[in-house]
Amino acid sequence: MRAVAAIVLIVLLLYAAACVALFAFQRTLIYYPQPNSYGGPADTLILPSDVRVTVRPHAGPKALLYFGGNAEDVSANLASFARAFPGYAIYLLHYRGYGGSAGKPTEAALHADARALFDKVHQDHPQIAVVGRSLGSGVAVRLAAERPAARLVLVTPYDSMAAIAAAQFPYFPVRWLLTDKFESARHAQTVRVPTLILRAEHDDVIPRVSTERLHASFAAGVATQVVIRGAGHNSISESEQYLDAMRAVL
Template identity: 25%
Template structure:
């Protein structure tokens, strides 16, 4: 019996040490695990954006690289907050569609993403978001905000701090720590995660009309995140849940016509 208890105690000790090792590894490497910041930069002259310009925006101790084009009369400027993968330049097809319909846009990389040197932290992402919005606001055009995936965090934060015409959230999370807890239910992520992006808290201070778009086959951020977040929206406009759509499918599934109709409704208010 004594031998059995000693073996059992040894196994328990090994499990505790292994668990502590996993938690320690994830704590020390959490940002490299959380963000996917590598990727190629598409040159502006390699797109159809013939009237857009490359811009630099000062933010904290860094400079953000972005693209900007003003809107046509009667249209708003879309401030676009990118997702977690690669550079904003990879989504030039979206910006080309924006300007084809007369919308202006500002898109950029947060510090630490391919086009903007610096360190990725929640504080830096939020500061970059505010700096970019304020830079665009100085142009004097009506403003609408579009946040995709990771961008649902900074876009909601900006909408809670500034007055835009509308906020569109594409595949948003309830919070980043919610997604982490769903993915790693055996880890104490609420205690150790540094960049939690509590969108569920920030949304309470968003006065703009809000549209949420999500797909039922999203395996990166479960659709329940978008559904639960929409329940918390003070000024609801539309919840669009697309059956069978994955995390990166909504553009091909027709989010732009819905977004344009949403922006037109918001501008008419």
């Protein structure tokens, strides 16, 4: 009996240690900072938090704010977005720790920087389209719920980061351990601006059911879903349908 008790104790201690490790290193599993590969000082806006934003200036009422994936260099979108949306000023936010931005990424920090960017841009551009991809879809949904966006586009979005993590680590109390939960479905309930959801047909990162739950969270008539055929989670932007679908609503 003592041997069995000792084995049970060891298993429990190992399980507890694994939980502590998951809690301590959770943000290294969410965020993968990337350098800024495109543009230079002339194309960069710096927020008070010392966060960098790659910019294509353009006079007029319209602007596009973009929040990228967890391992994305958002500046790589500058040329294609500038061609696809010639009537828009373009703002691509580098999360804290990404692309020369100071600090470390957290959910609270990402939301704070998104609000700061929106408020600054809104002074010159009253019609702001908010675009979020993958991780950034959670930033975009909440921003559209809290600020007067004109349009919202969500690329490969999820209903909840906590739900995604719980599915990936089913034997751990992830919902209790996770600090950055990105509860997009909860914020989607209060969004009232026209919203486009772009889902990759062969998304191997965000389960289809997660995107469907997010879609169902919007009020009736607010969100429209388009499936990008043949695309995967990371390859969706390579499809011709990707920018075409965005142009149709922007």
